[in-house]
Amino acid sequence: MGFEVIGTGMYVPGEPVTNTQLTRVMDTSDEWIHQRSGIRQRHFAAEGQGVSDMAFEATKRALEAARIGPKDIDYILFATMTPDYVFPGSGAVLGGKLGINVPALDIRQQCGAMLYGLQLIDGLIKSGVAKTILFIGAEAHAGFMPWDDWDILEGKTDRKQTPEQRERANKHRAVAVLFGDGAGAMVFRATDRDAGLIAAKVHSDGTYVDELLIPGCGFKTRPYCQPRLYEEMLYVPYMNGKEVFKFAVTTLPKCARQLCEESKTPIEKIDWFLAHQANARINDYVREQLDVPVEKMPMNIDRYGNTSAGTLPILIDECTRDGKLKKGDLTMMFALGAGMHWGCALVRW
Numbered sequence: 001m002g003f004e005v006i007g008t009g010m011y012v013p014g015e016p017v018t019n020t021q022l023t024r025v026m027d028t029s030d031e032w033i034h035q036r037s038g039i040r041q042r043h044f045a046a047e048g049q050g051v052s053d054m055a056f057e058a059t060k061r062a063l064e065a066a067r068i069g070p071k072d073i074d075y076i077l078f079a080t081m082t083p084d085y086v087f088p089g090s091g092a093v094l095g096g097k098l099g100i101n102v103p104a105l106d107i108r109q110q111c112g113a114m115l116y117g118l119q120l121i122d123g124l125i126k127s128g129v130a131k132t133i134l135f136i137g138a139e140a141h142a143g144f145m146p147w148d149d150w151d152i153l154e155g156k157t158d159r160k161q162t163p164e165q166r167e168r169a170n171k172h173r174a175v176a177v178l179f180g181d182g183a184g185a186m187v188f189r190a191t192d193r194d195a196g197l198i199a200a201k202v203h204s205d206g207t208y209v210d211e212l213l214i215p216g217c218g219f220k221t222r223p224y225c226q227p228r229l230y231e232e233m234l235y236v237p238y239m240n241g242k243e244v245f246k247f248a249v250t251t252l253p254k255c256a257r258q259l260c261e262e263s264k265t266p267i268e269k270i271d272w273f274l275a276h277q278a279n280a281r282i283n284d285y286v287r288e289q290l291d292v293p294v295e296k297m298p299m300n301i302d303r304y305g306n307t308s309a310g311t312l313p314i315l316i317d318e319c320t321r322d323g324k325l326k327k328g329d330l331t332m333m334f335a336l337g338a339g340m341h342w343g344c345a346l347v348r349w
């Protein structure tokens with residue numbers, strides 16, 4: 001018994017925000033951003049729009065593709081690091097919107113969530129706990145962007161940014177330009193066909209917590225939400241970009257090679273390498289290390305930026321709809337995210 005993906009869907013909010021538009025609120029350029037990350041544009045969730053709203057839209061499309069209704073889902077797995085509420089988790093919120101009260105489990109492995117999700121889905125299906133699982137990866141990063149001047153960014157005013165506001169945004173520009181918002185949904189179903197998870201390797205190393213995290217707004221402070229955290233901008237992620245880059249390009253090829261070796265899968269037999277879209281340079285580097293042809297690694301980071309837990313489900317939806325991913329294809333997925341959490345998986349489509 002394995003699993004197959006019977007429907008996928010995605011949703012990104014509003015109009016795209018180009019790199020050039022970002023220069024309205026910070027000192028940056030299309031050239032700087034594109035050269036270092038491959039990103040040209042991203043989308044941002046609107047005020048009041050949360051991950052459960054975006055997930056709801058993506059789910060509608062996935063259910064339509066799967067030709068099933070919400071009542072056919074018997075488990076929800078929701079991956080996000082930017083939930084609607086500190087509690088409860090966004091899976092329950094989504095379940096309420098779909099009108100179903102099935103178990104809803106939130107996971108928070110950030111950009112690495114899909115790999116953990118695959119292991120959970122495999123376990124839930126093989127143990128007979130669930131037959132039809134809705135997996136969501138969704139993020140609303142807009143809430144941690146280092147500017148308040150959304151009207152200036154969106155070109156809705158002639159008002160000029162204050163020098164103080166620009167300085168605040170510039171302080172975090174290396175991180176802010178990388179992220180975008182959106183949701184991807186995948187419906188997994190039990191199957192007797194030769195499909196599903198062949199092998200996976202996931203890892204966590206908490207000694208790297210300080211290299212990539214949101215330093216404030218956790219429950220180490222009383223109260224956990226206070227003006228000082230805004231003043232000191234501790235709601236914005238801190239990232240040691242060089243260290244994260246180094247970590248990704250050393251661990252991911254190693255993880256992929258080990259997985260192929262242990263599962264006796266020659267790398268050239270893999271049809272598609274589906275990579276987390278954090279940075280095109282990281283993916284190019286990993287691809288070169290593994291000697292994989294460029295056409296086997298689809299990328300869409302230029303259009304969406306890094307949507308953290310959303311990138312793989314969004315990429316998979318695009319690859320399914322444009323006919324790349326077909327029944328029987330062998331895929332390798334890999335991803336790395338804050339924690340650090342990382343891993344790779346071999347999945348037969």
Ligand code: ACO
Pocket residue numbers: 027028029032033036037111173174175177178212239240241242244245278279282306308336337338
């Ligand atoms: N626009 C213009 N200039 C900028 C910007 C910007 N947005 N951001 C930083 N700079 C400037 C800096 O001020 C600095 O200027 P200086 O030399 O005059 O002091 C210069 O550019 C270099 O800054 P660094 O922060 O050292 O930039 P770096 O070359 O390391 O690139 C980046 C930053 C793109 C984040 C890089 O470290 C990287 O690719 N890291 C990988 C991490 C990653 O991709 N994470 C993805 C998200 S996390 C995840 O998915 C788990």
